[in-house]
Amino acid sequence: xxxxxxxxxxxxxxxxxxxxxxxxxxxxxxxxxxxxxxxxxxxxxxxxxxxxxxxxxxxxxxxxxxxxxxxxxxxxxxxxxxxxxxxxxxxxxxxxxxxxxxxxxxxxxxxxxxxxxxxxxxxxxxxxxxxxxxxxxxxxxxxxxxxxxxxxxxxxxxxxxxxxxxxxxxxxxxxxxxxxxxxxxxxxxxxxxxxxxxxxxxxxxxxxxxxxxxxxxxxxxxxxxxxxxxxxxxxxxxxxxxxxxxxxxxxxxxxxxxxxxx
Numbered sequence: 001x002x003x004x005x006x007x008x009x010x011x012x013x014x015x016x017x018x019x020x021x022x023x024x025x026x027x028x029x030x031x032x033x034x035x036x037x038x039x040x041x042x043x044x045x046x047x048x049x050x051x052x053x054x055x056x057x058x059x060x061x062x063x064x065x066x067x068x069x070x071x072x073x074x075x076x077x078x079x080x081x082x083x084x085x086x087x088x089x090x091x092x093x094x095x096x097x098x099x100x101x102x103x104x105x106x107x108x109x110x111x112x113x114x115x116x117x118x119x120x121x122x123x124x125x126x127x128x129x130x131x132x133x134x135x136x137x138x139x140x141x142x143x144x145x146x147x148x149x150x151x152x153x154x155x156x157x158x159x160x161x162x163x164x165x166x167x168x169x170x171x172x173x174x175x176x177x178x179x180x181x182x183x184x185x186x187x188x189x190x191x192x193x194x195x196x197x198x199x200x201x202x203x204x205x206x207x208x209x210x211x212x213x214x215x216x217x218x219x220x221x222x223x224x225x226x227x228x229x230x231x232x233x234x235x236x237x238x239x240x241x242x243x244x245x246x247x248x249x250x251x252x253x254x255x256x257x258x259x260x261x262x
Contacts, residue, residue: 027125027132027201027232050174050256053115056085057104060122061204064092064147071233071241072122078242079120082249092147092204098162101212105219105226117219118174119212119228120252123205124235131183131244132197132232133176136169137210142202162207163214170213172229179229182251191244192234200230 060076063069073089080087090096101119108117125132143156176196183194200206212228219226236244 027128027197027199027203027205050118050252051116052256054256055108055112055115055117056080056083056252057088057101057117057119058083058085058122059088059090059100059119059208061090061092061124062147064124064204065144065150067124067126069238070124071236071238071244072124074238074241075233075236075245075248076122078245079122079248079252080245082246083252090208093149094141094146094162094204094207095148097204097207098211100208101215101228102218105215105224108224113224116225116227117216118226119216121205121208121212121228121230123208123230123232125201125205125232126235128232128234129192130195130234131192132195133180133183134172134197134200134209134230134232135176136171136198137200137206137213137230138169138202139163139166139210140202141207144203146204159202162210166214170210170217172209172213173227174229176229179251179255182254183247186247186250186254188243188247191240191247192236197232200232205230205232 058076058080060073061070062073073087076087076089088100090100104119105117139161140159141162143158145152145154145156149156180194180196187194200209209228209230216226216228231248233241233244
């Protein structure tokens, strides 16, 4: 594993008896594309995040379900390499999604907490053909088992909240429309077109974005600057996945010179 790659996994969960038939966990094939210049309703920006001091935290996922290859990890590694950073490989588990951002923010040394932190999460949407910049995460999960639950044959409700008595949805504060526009301008013809999406699914990808946005909100209450975004990748070859990562690195470098939160 390259020196800039890190693997992160949470404490395993306990076994749950019985079984259920699992539906396809990936988001809907193609939500109606939203113009990059006409984003869905989003919260007011907190403050500029992309400046030279921004601390990027880039993640990709391991394979899951019937997807033997998950391009999000190759893309995450290439993106991290392009920014001179380390990527984090996440397990496809709800416990990983719930713990990662909070643990990372709490572990930052006090002298580094004055710098903005931006979580950039990447995941696979196997039924899509576009690169989706997710504009919201919902407080829900479906009954598709994650990678730890799957061999344990759990019986799960059709849908349940990620967190009881919490917000129904959470939104990134960063201007995703601007990022999507930059990507469209820079992408090669063999890379997927970009779109804004309001459907992050109801599986671990959605959970990761929801929990990361909550962790960022709590960090802001402590005086830290933090935000999180999620990009859903369509199926890609390893070569395309690496090319996409390098393109996204250029997008973020360009964005650092723009007023994304204007």
